[in-house]
Amino acid sequence: MRCGIAVLSSFATLSFANADANDWLQFRGPGASSYQSQATPPTEFDAASGNNIQWKVDLPGRSVGGAIVVGDQVITTSSSGMDQRRIFVTSVSSKSGEILWEQNIVARGRPFCHPYSANAAPTPASDGERIFAFFSSNDLIALNLKGEVVWYRSLASEFTKAGNDTGMSSSPLVIEDTVIVQVECQGESFAAGLDNASGELLWKIGRPHQANWSSPAPWIRDGMDSMVVLTSGVDVKVVNARTGAELVSLDRGASIISSALALNDQVLLAEGGLTTYQWNPTTKQLDKLWQNNKLEPGNSSPITVGTSVIAIKGGVLSVGDIRDGSLRYKTRLPDSGSIWSTPVVCKDHLYAFTDTGRCFVVAVGDKAATVVATNELGEMVLGSPAVSGNALFIRSNTKLWKIAATTSP
Amino acid sequence: MKKKMVRTRISSVAMALLWYGTIVANELPEQAIVDLQTVVPGDDGNRTAVAAVARFKNASVADLLPVLRAMKDATPVGRNYLAMVANSLYRKGGDAIETQLEEFLNNPSHDGEARYMVLQWLTAKDIGARNTRLMLMTEDPSLELRFAAIDLVMKEAQELSDPDQKMAKLNELFDSARQPAQVIALAKALNDLGRPVDMNKHFGFVTSWNLIGPFDNMNEAHFDTVYDVERDLLEKTSDTSLAYDGKHDKVRWLQHTTDNQEGVVNVAELFNKEKGAIVYAYQKLDFDENQNAELRLGTINANKAWWNGELITANKVYHSAMEIDQYVGQINVKPGANHLVLKLCQNEQTQNWAQDWKFQIRVCDSNGTAVTPKSIP
Numbered sequence: 073m074r075c076g077i078a079v080l081s082s083f084a085t086l087s088f089a090n091a092d093a094n095d096w097l098q099f100r101g102p103g104a105s106s107y108q109s110q111a112t113p114p115t116e117f118d119a120a121s122g123n124n125i126q127w128k129v130d131l132p133g134r135s136v137g138g139a140i141v142v143g144d145q146v147i148t149t150s151s152s153g154m155d156q157r158r159i160f161v162t163s164v165s166s167k168s169g170e171i172l173w174e175q176n177i178v179a180r181g182r183p184f185c186h187p188y189s190a191n192a193a194p195t196p197a198s199d200g201e202r203i204f205a206f207f208s209s210n211d212l213i214a215l216n217l218k219g220e221v222v223w224y225r226s227l228a229s230e231f232t233k234a235g236n237d238t239g240m241s242s243s244p245l246v247i248e249d250t251v252i253v254q255v256e257c258q259g260e261s262f263a264a265g266l267d268n269a270s271g272e273l274l275w276k277i278g279r280p281h282q283a284n285w286s287s288p289a290p291w292i293r294d295g296m297d298s299m300v301v302l303t304s305g306v307d308v309k310v311v312n313a314r315t316g317a318e319l320v321s322l323d324r325g326a327s328i329i330s331s332a333l334a335l336n337d338q339v340l341l342a343e344g345g346l347t348t349y350q351w352n353p354t355t356k357q358l359d360k361l362w363q364n365n366k367l368e369p370g371n372s373s374p375i376t377v378g379t380s381v382i383a384i385k386g387g388v389l390s391v392g393d394i395r396d397g398s399l400r401y402k403t404r405l406p407d408s409g410s411i412w413s414t415p416v417v418c419k420d421h422l423y424a425f426t427d428t429g430r431c432f433v434v435a436v437g438d439k440a441a442t443v444v445a446t447n448e449l450g451e452m453v454l455g456s457p458a459v460s461g462n463a464l465f466i467r468s469n470t471k472l473w474k475i476a477a478t479t480s481p
Numbered sequence: 482m483k484k485k486m487v488r489t490r491i492s493s494v495a496m497a498l499l500w501y502g503t504i505v506a507n508e509l510p511e512q513a514i515v516d517l518q519t520v521v522p523g524d525d526g527n528r529t530a531v532a533a534v535a536r537f538k539n540a541s542v543a544d545l546l547p548v549l550r551a552m553k554d555a556t557p558v559g560r561n562y563l564a565m566v567a568n569s570l571y572r573k574g575g576d577a578i579e580t581q582l583e584e585f586l587n588n589p590s591h592d593g594e595a596r597y598m599v600l601q602w603l604t605a606k607d608i609g610a611r612n613t614r615l616m617l618m619t620e621d622p623s624l625e626l627r628f629a630a631i632d633l634v635m636k637e638a639q640e641l642s643d644p645d646q647k648m649a650k651l652n653e654l655f656d657s658a659r660q661p662a663q664v665i666a667l668a669k670a671l672n673d674l675g676r677p678v679d680m681n682k683h684f685g686f687v688t689s690w691n692l693i694g695p696f697d698n699m700n701e702a703h704f705d706t707v708y709d710v711e712r713d714l715l716e717k718t719s720d721t722s723l724a725y726d727g728k729h730d731k732v733r734w735l736q737h738t739t740d741n742q743e744g745v746v747n748v749a750e751l752f753n754k755e756k757g758a759i760v761y762a763y764q765k766l767d768f769d770e771n772q773n774a775e776l777r778l779g780t781i782n783a784n785k786a787w788w789n790g791e792l793i794t795a796n797k798v799y800h801s802a803m804e805i806d807q808y809v810g811q812i813n814v815k816p817g818a819n820h821l822v823l824k825l826c827q828n829e830q831t832q833n834w835a836q837d838w839k840f841q842i843r844v845c846d847s848n849g850t851a852v853t854p855k856s857i858p
Contacts, residue, residue: 154628154660158597175568176601177561178594178625184804213565219572221565223531226558229522237802258798271527283801 092200096141096458096465099195099243100414104289104333106375108459111418115433115445117475126463126474127169132160132176136188137243138195138413138455139467141166142203142217146458146474148467149205151191155183159191161205163219164472166460173219181209181228185239188454193241194287195455197251199268204251208240212253214271223271233259236283243287247298247313250274256284256304263288263302263309265316275316280306284328286342287373291334301332301339308332308341310358320358322349331373331414340376340394342369346383348397362397366390372414372456375422382436384411384424389434389441403441405432414456416464425453429468449473513537514551517566520559530562537566545570546581549599553592560594567595571602579603593623600626619657624848628660635667648674655683659849661805665743679742684805685843685851686744687764687821691721692735694760695752697728701828703759704783704797714763714822715790721763728758741841743805748782748825749838755827762823766844766854774814774852776821779807780840783826788812789819799828800835806849814844814852 100106117124133152140147144167150160157179163172183191185208194206202222205213210227228234236257245252250265256279264276284304291299291310298313308322326332327342334340337351339358345365349358367374370385381394387408391400408426415424421444422434429449435442451468458465463476516533520526537544548567552560575582585591586599604611616637618630631654638650648671655667655678668680681688696708710725721734739746748760776793778786781803785795793810827838844852 154625158625173572175565176598177564178557180557180561184802184807186802211561215565218569220569221534221562223527223534224558224561224565225527226522226561229558233796237798237804237807258801259796270531273524273527281797 092143094141094460095143095198095200096460097200098140098197098245099138099287099456100331100373101416101459103292103335104245104331104373105335106373106414106456107377107417109419111459112462113418113423113459113464113475114477115421117431117447119429119448119450119473122478124475124478126476126478128471128473129164129169129171130471131162132174133158133192134190134469135192135467136190136241136412136452136454136469137193137467139458139465139472140196140198140203141458141460141465142198142200145172145217146460146465146472147196147198147203147205148472149192149194149196149207150470151179151183151207156185156191157183157209159205159207159209159211161196161203161213161215161219162472163203166463166465166474169472169474175213175215175219175221177211177213177224179207179209179211180226181207181211182235182237183209184237189239189241191239193239194243197244197246199246199249199251202268204244204246204268206242206244206253208236210234210240210255212244212251212266212271214251214268222269225266225271225273227253227255227264231255231260231262234262235259238283239285241285245288245290245300247290247292247300250313252288252300252313254279254284254286254288254302256280256282258283263311263316265300265313274314275311277309277311277316277318280304282306282328286326286328287331289332289334291339293336299334301334303332303341304328308339308343310339320351320356322358327369329371330369333374333376335376340374340381342374342383346374346381346392346397348394364392364397364399366399366402367392367397371410371412375415375417377417377436380436380438382415382417382422384415387411387426389422389424389436391436391441400438401440403434403443405434405443406446408432412454416457416459418459418464423457423464425449425457425466427452427454429453510536511547514547514563517562518551518555518559520556520562522558526558530559534562534566537570540566540570542570542574542577545575545578546585549585549595550591552595553590555592560592564594564598567598575602589622593621593625596623597625597629619654624659627657628663631658631663631667635663635670639670644674648676652676652678661849668742681742681744682853683851684744684849685845685853687766687842687844687857688740688744689738689764689857690736690746691763692737692746692748692751692760693725693727693732693763694748695728695732695755695758696725696760697757698759698826699757699829701757701783701797701799701826704785704826708759708761710761711822711824714761714820715787717790717820719763719820728755744841744843745839746841747839749827749836752838754836754838757827757829759824759826760838762825762840764821764857766819766821767856768814768816768819768852768854770814771816772814772846772852774812774844774846776810776812776842776844777806777808777849778810778823778840778842779803779805780825781837782840783828784808784840785824786810786842787820787822789815797826799826800830800832800837803837803839805841806843812844819854 133150330342
């Protein structure tokens, strides 16, 4: 089956100081797109035989978040010990798998979470110079690339009712000089922007008093201030990344797990399936463009590639047309179990990890999808992959893996 | 003459080096450590901390031990800052002061989090050595080290073939354990060996209660409503023979003792699974001595807890998990009668995971050791 993904997407790229083309600096990577147009990691790999597993490394605790790639460092977080209060940030050499440095502290916020989850739930983020590691306990650590502390905020110590005892997992987002976090729960619920370099609280806005595990999404357009899209089960807000000033809001809820995707003048939400809104520069509002409840993102976030929009729920891959939301087709991934991780698309293949560490590699075309390989890591994977060069970096429950051709450097 | 000149030159160089070395070692002002020790949450504290961290840029491993020692009297946020600074200093050559670090680790008066970090450093390349050392720490004053130690020894104990030896070892561990999940695991292991233990006594759960309700909480509207019974309880004019206007009709006090081994009181069962309602729980506890203690509440429902009329904790959180020691507040236990009042709020959620209405509460010290009343009148 010819795979026919036309690479027409034109994501505005986020501007990061010192970002490298091979970097994967946050949850869902560049533009939060979950897409790397040139990457060609192996389609087949296997933990038992080591085929195309360039290295794997044991980490000091559990994680349900993803890893990021900053230069030649792969950064991941872990939690372990009494009440999972011991939290770690580990840097691993992307080339060799050697641990370069590790920081660990004791969580000062609420560490409780569902047994399936971990205190190390959010995926870290980076501006290319610093690493921002966030935890379910609302501890936010900023380190330089040598692992030295730059600043640290225990947000739960400052906002003492912030916390969710089933766990929190919203990943931090870096837009230019601001790191943005969503801390949404029944207690003190807010989103905040902090200065990358100093950790100064730039803005804080109240959010609905309701549990929310979705992550802030960047919305960057030429000629406009950079924005961040905050979704919840109650409303959607678009605010200025640096000031928190509201641009627009929608009085309707979206998914509390799946995150938004903003591209060009459109915002794609996991609302009633998937819904796309178009920015109207005259009214300064978001107008609904289309909605399709047959495109279901489930626990993961949607992806667009070319004219395709891709969602995955309960092992069913739904592919639609981003222009009008029409469903093109659905494909069931066999024996998939649960998928919590947002897949990534590398060139013309989608990599989707199940919670048991099974990876489906799918050629996603305009008319049909074909599973080209099913691979096993044999360990729980809830975090999303990072892509760098022709490698995938996967954080499983207790390990970090590099999936790359074992004959390449 | 030439020899004397050389000696003088060497002596001058030595003096210069000594002077320079002194300058380098003292380049890090003590104030930087104090600033990190005293960091408070918020922007002001953050600014102070960031400025202090910057002053460690040229610090060396010679500054590591003062930083570690400072962790003992640091604020929680400050302790984390000091820990990260210490970690970075260790990487500059901590191997060179291994003996001093050993002494630090072996001194239980030092901060537990610092000692935990030192143990990690000293045994980074030999997990076997780490485990061997940990297994001697089952009664360590650091709860973190104690927890890790008990975890290891428990696994080893479970492999013992002699049931009496196994039971004796597990019993010993049970007495030392403080982390709830670990206590429960040990209790289960002992129970399986035919030696049940009293977890309520170990934890210090309050198991006997006076309960009254239901009062209205439809639409989650009455979390802050001061019902007459609440007013009376907080004024300590409670009379458990009185009736009050409840959600539907007059309500009276109900006496209940839970036999649940984790002190859980099932309010839903006692009050007909009423939804959109509030129940108050009250108990008077007699203690011998004045002491600082903690009230540790676990509940899946919105809650308030008062001790001797003072609000200790209030959490308007519905159906977001329940854990032992979920909400912790500081209290002062006074000699004689102490009044404990709880307000447990149920909402109207219909999901099957949102039907529980229950709580557990204990009085303990900051280590989690039960503070047991001499009587419950």
